[in-house]
Amino acid sequence: MMAGTQIPVPLEIGRANEHDVKIRWQNGHESVYLARELRLKCPCAGCVDEMTGAVRVIATGVPAEVHPLAIRPVGRYAIAIDWSDGHRTGIYSFELLRTLCACEQCRTAGQ
């Protein structure tokens, strides 16, 4: 019905373990996101410069044990995460999350 390729959509967003996030995609692929790495990839304007794309979030300023407290859906295209360090302004689009998949298959395909 719509032109071009559809954006990737998750089937389920849940836990990989106590703190890490797991996404099961509609095409069957599974992605696991380590909590702290996902926090450091926050795309909000406070963490990434809107004009240059330069990362502003300082890794050493983020607690080692940072983890999501809650995950909320945003419209049909993204999720927002409430982090244990109080940060909560990032909107992680499904598209971004799909590219952040760190599995062996996706990493080699990306290179």
Place this chain on the structure above:
Amino acid sequence: MAVTTEHVLQALRAVQDPDLKRDLVSLGFIKHLTVNGGSVAFQIELTTPACPVRDLMREEAKRAVSAIPGVSSVEIGMTSQVRSSMSAMPAGGLIPTIKNVIPIASGKGGVGKSTVSANLALALAKSGARVGLMDADVYGPTIPTLLGITGQPEMEEATRRIFPIEQYGLKVISMGFFMKPEEAVVWRGPMLHKTVEQFLGTVIWGELDYLLVDLPPGTGDVQLSLCQLIPITGAVIVSTPQDVALNIAQKAIAMFKKLNAPVLGIIENMSEYVCPKCGHHEEIFGTGGARRTAERMQIPLLGEIPLATPIRAASDAGRPIVLSEPGSPSAKAFFAAAEQLAARVSIRAMQGELAAPVKVTF
């Protein structure tokens, strides 16, 4: 051989909904089926009262059942139950009583988006649907003028929630209700976001089949907020036929695509001018541009609305043309577009029922 309900259902399995491309029985459309000797009676429950193929389906169903040996009479009632596209909504969402939210968008201003919104909403309401119209064009709210509304909405004191104004069978809310004509909204994004949230969450809409949202032109804060706050059913893009308008309309389409919000279709407004004196057709802005764009982008063309003085005059008088001159060619164009829109929403809702919503279990 005695006629049984099974015979009737078997016959009805051969009748398809041309839009949903499935038969009436497996779609669950057949209700209250009774067989009394040779007399058969049932209801066909459509997914929208504005169904463009309702008469066709009724005729086909009648023909199919009449052909069963032993059937002497067939009584068919037509009803409708609008399906919701909001199944992806987490429990306790912002608008649990609204089944479908349809933003009306355009790339640029001045294409007649508000006039199209008002007439589409009224056409849907006339078909028997429960319809709301949210004027989210906070900068230039024109819906109150188009619908001849001068009153102010009332507030429920205990909860501080607002009742929409009811006019011509529509429930209407507009920024224009809360501002003096000489005032202007000069706001940054967060205030706009808050207003959209309030229009959705604190207005007492009640049960609605369709909520049409008249957006400001362009691809800004209001559009983004709306798509973030709720899983919208799908957007309608209004454009005039010129290339320049269509090129910008494509930006609106791209925005919705980025937000994973479907585009239900394009409506070409000011499609052609028909001289009321001589009947000559003049394509002032060219014509068919939206049809070509729709084809290229594989988006349905929902309708082509002519550039006609009576549309403008009826809008200025506060009584849109689908009410003031329902038999006119312009009004018919709006009714046809509303039916096409309702059909696309039904298709979308049925697809939504089949596709699993995103489950967040964290």
